[in-house]
Amino acid sequence: MxxxxxxxxxxxxxxxxxxxxxxxxxxxxxxxxxxxxxxxxxxETKFGKLIKRSQLSSSTTEEAWTGRWMPERTSTKKPSTSEEPWTGRWLPEQTTQKFHQAQVAEGGQLKSQFSPNYKEIDLSYLRSDSMGRPDKDCDDGKTNITIDWDQSPINFTCYNPLHRYEPNYKYPAELEEDLIPPAYKAAHLCMDYRIDYSKNIPTYGTHRPLWPRYGEYKFLPKQRWLHNLEHGAVVMLYHPCAHAVEVNRVRKILTGCIRRHIITPYTLMEEDRPIVLVAWGAKLSMSWANADIIRNFISIYAFKAPEGNNARDGQFDHMLEVPAQVISGSDLNDSNICPGQWF
Known part of the structure; x- marks a missing residue:
């Protein structure tokens, strides 16, 4: 001791x-x-990396603020002060890589034009100046139209006529709305690009430069009628196996309400609601025709689109069977919706 x-x-x-x-x-x-x-x-040789007390004190020289606050940044690399230019498009609906994935055929193969990161998208392929004007190099309504539809009869044929989709009055109509930012502008893609959608029935999105003439078609692909939605039209889709009586009822109401309509068979829908009305940002799925609900949908959602004031007829008419007519009691601009019909 x-x-x-x-x-x-x-x-x-x-x-x-x-x-x-x-x-x-x-x-x-x-x-x-x-x-x-x-x-x-x-x-440092004996104890490892050491920290000087002068390093613990606050530095008198401050780095210029870069305009970004990234508390999660642990590296010593300075944040970049250069911002990429805005592309002019806002696509909040692109939640997956597949959504609105544009592809171009090159040597028999499909090349994706969209990367997983939206900021890296190359928009040089867009040709909005061709909208509404037939252009053989972009869209003339005739060249390469099979890229949207291969002309197969499966899209407009009921192969089991004995198993029609009967109306079920216990199923109410279903209304769905998509929230579209006011600044959103849909792109127009030429016919050398494929357009895919994340939803079976889109209510807005990229489409073809030439929009279809109004009326009823044997079949019309969605890449075309989406352009009509942008002009304020209402599109009626019905499954080929839907009950003919209910289809005729909805058809009669729609054609009696507005001239700017499209009617076409369609198979990508629920069997219990095989009739669908589509407007810009909204759709109404039905098992049976309720006249009041249909008229209300048309009056509320028709022409509520970015170009809803454009009443010009289209240029694409492949498979057009019944051209639309001006409604009696109204005019070319559909100033009077559902004239003479009770609400």
Missing amino acids: KHLLICLLFFKFICPWSTEAVGVLTEEEDLEENNGDSGWASF
């Missing part, structure tokens, strides 16, 4: 605490003890 006390007194008064045991020095102490030659290298 006596020897221990002697050792403690020896270290306290004769050999002060060694800097090697502490492992932290001020720069002044370090330079003073090493005659101006910093000895941090020897400390």
Whole structure:
């Protein structure tokens, strides 16, 4: 015990605490003890990476603020101050890589034009100046139209006429709305690009430059009638196996309400609601025809579109069977919706 006390007194008064045991020095102490030659290298050899006290204090030189606050950044790399230019398009609906995926045929293969990161999208292929004007190099309504539909009769034929979709009056009509930002503008893609959608029945999105003439078609692909929606039209879709009486009822109401309508068979819908009315940003799915609900849908959603004031007829007429007519009691602009019909 006596020897221990002697050792403690020896270290306290004769050999002060060694800097090697502490492992932290001020720069002044370090330079003073090493005659101006910093000895941090020897400390780092023994104790590993050390932190000087001067490094713990706040620096007098501040880096220029980059306009971005990234507390999660742990690297020493400075954040970039260069921002990529805005592309002019806002696509909040692109929640997956597949959504609105444009593809171009090259050498028999399909090449994706959209990357997983939207900021890397190349928009040089867009040709909005061809909208409404037949252009053989882009869209003339005749060239390469099989890219949207291969002309298969499966899209307009009921192959089991004995198994028609009977109306079920227990199923009410279903209304769905899509929230579309006011700044959204749909792109017009030429016929050398394929257009895919994330939903079976889209209510807005990229489409072809030439919009179809209004009326009823043997079949019309969605890449075409989406352009009519942008002009405020209402599109009626019905499954080929839907009950003919209910289809005729909806058809009669729609054609008696507005001239700007499209009617076409369609197979990508629910069997219990095989009739669908589509407007820009909204759709109404039905099992049977409720006249009041149908008229209300038309009066509320028709012409509520980015180009709803455009009443011009279209240029595409492939498979058109019954051209639309001006409604009696209204005009070419459909100024009077559902004239003479009770609401």
